[in-house]
Amino acid sequence: METYSNLEKLSNDLKNLFQNQNQNEKEEESYFDFEIICEQNKTSFKTHKSILSSRSQYFKSLFKSKMKEYQENKMILKDVSSSILSSILNYFYSGKIEINLENAVEILIFSSKYLIDELIEICLKFIKNNLQIETIVDVLKLSESMNLNQLLNSSYKFISKNFEEFIKTSFFLELEENHLNSILSNDYILINEFKIFQSIIKWGKHKSNINQEKENQKLEKEEKEKLQDQISNIIDKIRFIDFTNQELEDILKEDLIPNQISQKLIQFQILQNDKEKLNEFIQKENQNQNSFIFKSKFLSDSEIIQR
Template sequence: METYSNLEKLSNDLKNLFQNQNEEESYFDFEIICEQNQTSFKTHKSILSSRNVSSSILSSILNYFYSGKIKINLENAIQILIFSSKYLIDELIGISLNFIKNHLQIETIVDILKLSETMNLNKLLNSSYKFIFENFDKFIKTPFFLELEENHLNSILSNYEISIDEFELFQSIIKWGKHKSNINQEKDNQKLKKEEKEKLQDQISNVIDKIRFIDFTKQELKDILKEDLIPEQISQKLIQFQKLQENENELNQFIEKELKDFIEKENGNENSFIFKPKIGLNCSTIIQEKEHFNKIREWINDDKFFSKMRLGFSTQRDGFNCFKWHDICDDQGKTLVIIKTKDNFIFGGFTSVGFISNDVYWSKIFGESGYIEDENAFLFSLRNDKNDRKPEKFPVIYLKHRTALFYQDDIGPTFGKFSSDLFLDEKLKTGGTNFGRSYDLPYGIKYGTNEAKSYLAGSYDKWEVDELETFFI
């Protein structure tokens, strides 16, 4: 069988069909009228639909020209934006853009990212990223995460606003790599063929360095190295890291050298997170509500500190041990301490001078312990389910700011005098809140009363720590 074509004749026929605007028997079924000079163009819905947009979209846009009204919904917004951008219809560009930004959804966000980049719509692109950052814990569990382009995934992983367990993030990136490499998701990682592993390693090579392997547990690190899915240049570093985990001094030196070498190599562009701790309150497992996040930022009132502070100590990661807490947290300057109890109370304190180790001035005067002056210190309460209170800040009393903090190397962080406003024992498991001695109580509550003692944690000394986090730069 042979096929013959005469595209030139077909093209001429269609051109003549359009140019015969004044002939009554040309079977036009649609007319476009330019309002400025009342010029009209007769055309055919079938041609417009196949070469431009659907007739319903065109009808909506033409209706807007005449009435100033248009119905935009989730089904037609993108098509209206594309059409209005193509033909520079500024009002409709603005209307459709605002609608899309206000109706972002996980199901369509990847398409919006691609569209924003293709059409150079930077504001929509930024809004799309912000939506992903705020909903990342949900987004990463959907099949839409697997459809991300590599450059979009890189931008997302490079942002400090995402909050998720690093091992879970690693597993999701492996799934993404399998999807992009057309490898069966159900296939056991250790049973992948050599060529499949090489294909997967190549696919994830440009995004895997955004994983903070430093936050993996020893078992998690052992498991991923056993699977042999990580590109060699990273896996070799992780093997070194793994060998040094029992020697803290050598491990810290190794991490510092790796970061220094990378920064110098990349001319100061620190975009590899392999041995870089998370930064910012977004990595907190205690602070999960946006209201709490914003309140702490407002109270600290130091954007530079707030944006650069890192999670120095976490009982989830570092265990319940006050000596380790002092080793990590002493002499760090501005320090934020957050406590969550077993009963779901969330409270803590902030100091602008930090806790002091044994070899500094205060400890030399007082021996093993001493009081620390800080006029900017404050305590705070974020969640009090028992009394349903709003977040509150309690500044250090002006006449008591010389005893804002108490230092002793065999107890946990202590705000106020010894065994007073807020203190933790040597195991960081329990403590006390004899609130109001050095820090302002809410109006009408007297120091020493049961109400004062139970205000932060629900009781004076019968509460247990569920989690403790300490942040500093």
């Protein structure tokens, strides 16, 4: 016994059935048993319940429940454009769809709402493979709102690996605090730690509506307090231990970081000549899992003590 298959022809036949519905004879039109209407421009698509239910868990449940739409053999969709709906219905019939930067997010949102698992995976793969600095903040927000943890983590890694380029753009300034916190909490950012600190000050100024052109030393007391408050929840993700002594002195003079952090850095400087106490101090501080102040990316605690 031999088994033959021609999936390409099957795909084309079903695609033609859907795409040529308006040119079908009256008798052929009767084969369609469900209508989907796009409210945005009143475009109507004739479909088959069997196709819809086999391709979407949402429609399967809808038809099983025999709700109003099932009884009337039609439904109106308010949350999708006709072009996106056409692409998705065409995919239902042919198994083929064109995903691009313009439609990927819309298709993903629709697929998530209407439980089209295959398309969700296709869209997620496409978006992850085409992450861009210009759109990454929007992808972060989308990932969080839809609980797409894999895409969220991929976005964090992308930003971390492109951090030096990213912080030069206006898109960096639009990051939400929780996103920035998560990005700084990993080890993928390998640029100079002082540059990271400078970017945080820049971000904090933007969020606090402080003029970026104003030199740090010339900020008013009220402006410094606003800035310190803005960065208070993320400043402990900066690895001050990897700063040079001169860099530490400079930031302490500027008085831009919260007092609690400043006091720890001053104590660190004071203990430089007492290796034993310095070791105890660092060990104690590093017990806090959420603080990275004295956790070097490059040196062990013992190497820090001996340097």
